[in-house]
Amino acid sequence: MLESMLLYLAAALTLVTSVMVAVTRNTVHSALWMVASCFLLAVVFLFLRLQFMAALQVIIYAGAVMMFIIFAIMMLNLRVNPGRIQLRSTKTAGLVLVLFLFPALLLLLGMGRGIAALQGQVSLRALEQFGEVPLLANVMFSDYLLPFELVSILLTVGVIGAVALAKKRKD
């Protein structure tokens, strides 16, 4: 009971910090909120018995990726967003839509029962039986081999695209 309450607390805080990432005008503050959000997500993973995922989340996202983002902010010198963003009317409309649609979605989610995912491959029992890392590795390199390889192509495309957009014209 206490555990699930802490889980919900961590999830809610993740949500709050993520919203702060989006609404903060100072880019460095925004990046720091993102670090907080990544850490809290790792806490959520811990409560879901995924220690390995939590460690990866902290090392890769809160550590490495965020460092890159902060470096990028420093190099491009994007500290504070100077002008006010003129999106008043759209903002109100968006707020109304969010206030209406989000509860609607939550209500819909509460309707009926059907959590069949508990029977999936990464169940609590399988986690206890084999351990998290062997289980994940097994699934990733056998059943999910093809998407795993396709991700490598996706990363290649990301690099090619970044170079194509950033490099100077030949002539």
Next chain:
Amino acid sequence: MSPEFILPAVNFQCILPQILLSLTALLVLLVDVFGLVKKANALALITLAGVVFATLTLFSGTGLQETAFSGMILVDGFSFFLNLTICLILILTILVSMNYQQFFPGINSGEYYSLLIFAAVGMSFMAAAGNLILLFVALELMSVSIYVLVGFHKDNLRSIEAALKYFLMGAFATSFLLLGFAFLYGATGTMDLLTMTEFIRSNPEVLSSGLFLSGVLLTLTGLGFKISMVPFHMWTPDVYEGAPTVITGFMATGVKAAAFAALVRIFMVPLGSLPIDWSMLLWVAAVLTMTVGNIIALVQDSIKRMLAYSGIAHAGYLLIGVVAGGELAQAGILYYLLVYAFMNIGAFGVLALLGKKETEYNTLQEFSGLGLKYPVLGLAMAVFMFSLAGIPPTGGFMGKLYIFSAAIKSGYVWLVVLGALNSVISIYYYLRVIVVMYFQESGAEDVAFPAPSPAITLGLGLAAAGIMILGVFPSYFWVLAQNSVFVPM
């Protein structure tokens, strides 16, 4: 599941075309980086050779009906037909690009051609995916490549704006799609489409669970963005107008083909038994998509922007097929996607034919009088416009006929009536292009001078011939489409 690792069965044969395409993309990149070939069209020709070779290897997989990579890949007629369509789209786009790069030398680079191919690899994996995870990764591969391609005119603010707009909104829409997939997994306990179909069949009560319905809605949002379904169409005109013309043709046809493949695989088959009010949702979306696209297209001065709105309207016609459901409608969608590839790339190809260094021409005035000055060009444009409007004896007519008749068979008479009314509206703005080209004095003398090369002659000829064959002798491809529908094994 056993704790020790079991080497998975890897069947390279069934993804051979995609492997060959990826290798071609890497080869083109290397050839460009090391400057191995100096001739102007060399990169495009290498790309073309690789793509044609990969297309030929597609045919080795005909008639198979199996799964590979533990259910990730569905090797069936549906994959074959769509892969063929995607390869044709790629070939036509390369042919058109070879002419277009005279005006925009920036296009003639390894990055451009490799991104083009990688986008097509993503599309073809989307068409063949039997698992939501693979579908998602393939969709991202396609999208990321296209975000960059849209912004390839780096000196043009419209192009940069289009790329940024598409990227931000696309990333937002993709997050909806991912959340939708997560909910679908939560409700059914599987990412595998065939297992999911089986699960829904044996547990019909899942269809009314909130988790499942949220998953359906969010997935529809994500895919609806990609096909520019109303109300997720706002990005389409700006992005289509800002992107390089050849890329606009590529994304209008290719992304639509891949996203409709996903819609058919997820919505028409496993969710075929959804309660009636959910297909009403798609019904409304189809009508809105057709009507909004057609009405706004009426008042456009830029042909490129007009074609963007017409692309929205065509997504609406295709949605009629999704609403209708059943194998006949699936075959109609496949046939329509093939015809649409020919006629849309053809129309954008004619637009891309006119240009000057670093400038595109695409307003109606700039096309005035061109039909008489360049009879072949005028004739080709007339064929594409007639086909887009759905006038017999072109392929566009047959495509609409197949989709509409499938919808009537499923009892959606009013939907078809609205679709037919929309087609009538669309005739106005398609024919306006032809009227301007033939019956108006050419305005500015220096504006347009077509610079045809053998490549674009071949490309446009192929597209026009394809439209006429699909319109006059539809039976071969119609039978092929009917044999290519997706039925869970």
